Amino acid sequence: MRLFEARTEEFKEALYKELDKRLQLISEILEKRGSIVPMAGKWANISFVSLNIFLVAMAIVIWLEPTMIWAVFTMVVVYASLLVFVLVLEKWEREAYKRW
């Protein structure tokens, strides 16, 4: 094992023990919940993918009609809405993870 070879023997031992302890703990959490922290939910993923598809659509609009400034402002509104939406969603997911 090379990971902590730069340390003193005593400290190296403490670190190995810590690594093992953590891996054991992670193993138990993964078994129960699949992740150490709240996993990304369906809605967060859908909103993320939709936002990026929307972006590509806007690029096509501007390629076809470069003077469509409204498209640019629509993007700003959509972005701002999704930022708030995901912010609320993330808080909710963290709360749900705590309650679980």
Place this chain on the structure above:
Amino acid sequence: MSDSKANSEIIKQEVLATALPALKNERIYGYLDFIWIQGAFGIGAWALLLGSLAGLTVSAAEAIVLLLVGNCLGLALCAFYSAIFSRYGSEQFVLSRAPFGNRGGILQLLIWIPINFGWIAYCALIFGEGMVELLPILWPNVPKIFTTEFPGATLFAILSIILPIYVAYKGPVWIKYFTWITCPLILIIVGGLMYSVLLGVGTEKLFSLNPPAPYGTRAQSFMAVLEWSLGLGFAWAYYWGQYSRLAKSEVSAIHGPWWGWGPILVFASIFCAFGALVTGEYSPSKWLVILGGPTYGAIGLILLILSTLGPIALLIYPAAISAKVAFPRVTWGALVLLVSVPACILFFPQVFYNYNVFLTLIGCLWTAYGAIVLADFYVIRKKRRYFTVNDIRDMYTMGKKFWYHGGFNIAAWIAYFSSLVVYLGLYDPIKVSTGFFGWGFPYISGLLAVFLYTFVIYLVLYKLVYRD
């Protein structure tokens, strides 16, 4: 302090500064933290110079959309793999040992550190270029040597990395507070400067201006800007993990950096595109003075100079962490110096003026890296319910499970290097034209094609080479 207490304190530091997996209660970055931190990281030289390139090449409306689409799409294609690092709390180049092999992960690190020198160089050069423009305004009798691009800007560039080296040395908590202050400040100022450009020039005139240096056809200019933006978007492939391992949730790990490196970064790029479009100048320090005059130009230059310091610290820190994992014998301080100081060999004007080549030619490598990690995790590992704790232990201890052939996953490495051939076939980054295949660009984006190619070819080769 007793020995066990001292050890536990040092172990806590190890979680933040090196390799131990971070547990839930040790996570320090929430969604908003990420937006600010990666926003501060994002608004660096790369964003400003990309904006300038876009402003010289396409119209204002096209620049806005292409900068957004290129950056955000490049990021989005890699974003989901940040969930890996947040899910297991482990560092980027440790978990990269699964797709590239236990020794291959270290080789990836050795490829990435010189790439990181390139990014440090662009930040430092912006600092230097800003200083040589600012000094004559503040001090009219300044010795001439300090107003030249070489050696003046180069000397200031070297000085610019001293404070960021110290902040990176102090670790992520310092970085967090450093960026909580600098990011909103920079955003407010960029917004103010954008407003003054829009007010001074007028939106109608701005949106009707023709770009000063377009390529031969509209398609070529349009796709060139998209390609550069994608290059920057994919460039973060090497950076997701170092921060995501400290994320409080997977959503914050995926969405937070996307916002910081995506729309917030692009906000600054757009302002730069306007500046370059109006003045016809590439260097932000030059067009700031032209647009703002001596007073506002000087304020803009000071802010520009300050804005480069946060990103330099944020470049050095993850490189030092990853190097610490691979080379544990070397002390933290020495590693911080080793991953930052050699960048000085790139502090020259020739590097500064060839940013588009860096974004695309070297960009192919980070695009291929992102595609391989994503394919490995979401296709190969997903079938086996992702990583088990034994898998993670194997990666930490350089065991047999991810040893493949002599420590290298041949499938990943063939896919990685062959992507460069495919890329140069589709796109010539130096001439910004079609590559040696004789077809491709500007009808196909070279980087998007490389991403797709690497993703697929890696899975095919993996299946052929490692049937089990």
